[in-house]
Amino acid sequence: MSDQASVFDTNRRIRLGFWGLGRGMSFVEMCTALNFDVVAGCDFNPQMRENFRKACPDALVTDNADEFLDADIDAVLLATYCPAHAADAIRCLEAGKHVLSEVTSFHTMGEGVELVEAVERTGKVYNLAENYPFTAHQSYLARRWREGLFGEFMYGEGEYVHEVRGLAYCYGGGMPVVPGDRFHNWRSWQHFHYYNTHSLGPVMVITGLRPTRVVALPGEVALPGYPREKGGGLGGVAPSLITLSNGALFRNLMGGMTGDTHTFRYWGTKGAAEITDKLYLRLGAGGDSPRLPVHADWGELTSLAERMPHGGGDFFVLYHFARQILFDEPAPFDIYTAADVTIPGILAFRSSCEGGKPYDVPDFRDKAAREPWRGDQFAQERPDVTRSSFPPNADRKRVERFNGLMWDALSHVKLVRAYADWMKVADDAEDPASIVAAADRVIEAYPAIRDTFREAIDLAEAYPGSEGAELLRDVIDLAEAPAVLADGYLDQVKRDRDALKRRVDAAAD
């Protein structure tokens, strides 16, 4: 896109720096057309800096936040660790930079008050990069909701169910956290309630309502292979029930479970909508009114947005940010809406810790409403992420393989379970050819699967009782690894695959 003309009718450019070069990199491609020049990048991970240097060879690259903030940049795209966003954003604002912060905005209520006041004090633009409301489907619903098509909002459900166990050990793409026997800074423990904005943000944008009260019960069952955390961290489940400012209700579901879903359902007094693989509307003001899929795009920005990650949502957060800096046009997620969407996650976690006690969601636009929360640092207890998952005298070379090994083992466990479990119901499947493909994937990956499971068993046996061994055991058990490693396993998979393929071919004839 770098050769493309600007989307905006101005030559004014914005000098942008990326702080945090993992997620930050997703935005590089679309910067030029949105009047951003990427002039600096900061990350203390050398591999991340290298990736950035390749993409932006003329930019300043540093591991030092002070040097980064001293540089001649107008704005920062903040994509550092999730629970650090408030403190990092305040540093940027105090250094005179506009901030586009990744989700979520802050981790405690007290930090929220500080951040709101830092934005007010500095007068800089602050936006939250909440992107899920800006997919084509959600954007369409926002427009139609404003037109009154659905009437008054009654009830809705939003879901951000995303199994990301591997990210407790590795960065996206599988680059292990180093040293390889330490967990990820926050993805190894942070409760899913704290990652609440992708599921809650869309209903706020669509309806223009704000959350006013939240309640949550604790869910205590977590996925195996995720570090042991009370409440399951990002390997657990986090549903909450939220009252919106018109008295409607919204069920906000986050979780790391066996079945990712980003389904959204909205009911109004005149009509309803459902986003699954398509966008369905039910129009006619009745329960049995016609339900039909509809087409949705973003109008004249479609060709730019549709190429961007997260269903085009990433394009729009950067677009809104540029527009506010260039033309002072308010973005959907300024600091106050950022607070509105972040607070229900913090208070839902607190509610779940307190047996389901409901909490009012303060409106931080109102200075008086901030006072009870000023200095409030209630938060999930943070484990020491610098600890090793193995005993102090363990062989460093061996245990530093742990994170990469967990990543591989978790991906291989899914292959062998998909094959084994789908074979059990092959006769019931509508598309048995997909089960043939699942068997093919096991056959193809078998040498790697075998090596990974052998190494996992060896490492677990070398340090029994350690945290690392427990997690390896989880995966070994889930994979039924001894059976997968037994003589004859691969031949059996091939026989099963061939028999099923014959049945599929016969049915097609």
Ligand SMILES: NC(=O)c1ccc[n+]([C@@H]2O[C@H](COP(=O)([O-])OP(=O)(O)OC[C@H]3O[C@@H](n4cnc5c(N)ncnc54)[C@H](O)[C@@H]3O)[C@@H](O)[C@H]2O)c1
């Ligand atoms: N909106 C979305 O769809 C979406 C998608 C992915 C991630 N995110 C958000 O983006 C943020 C970053 O995500 P990520 O996937 O890159 O994960 P991450 O937390 O692993 O990455 C943070 C990066 O920042 C660097 N970093 C952290 N603190 C630093 C500091 N003080 N100085 C220099 N470098 C520092 C780390 O080395 C790392 O590379 C997260 O908070 C996450 O919530 C949002």
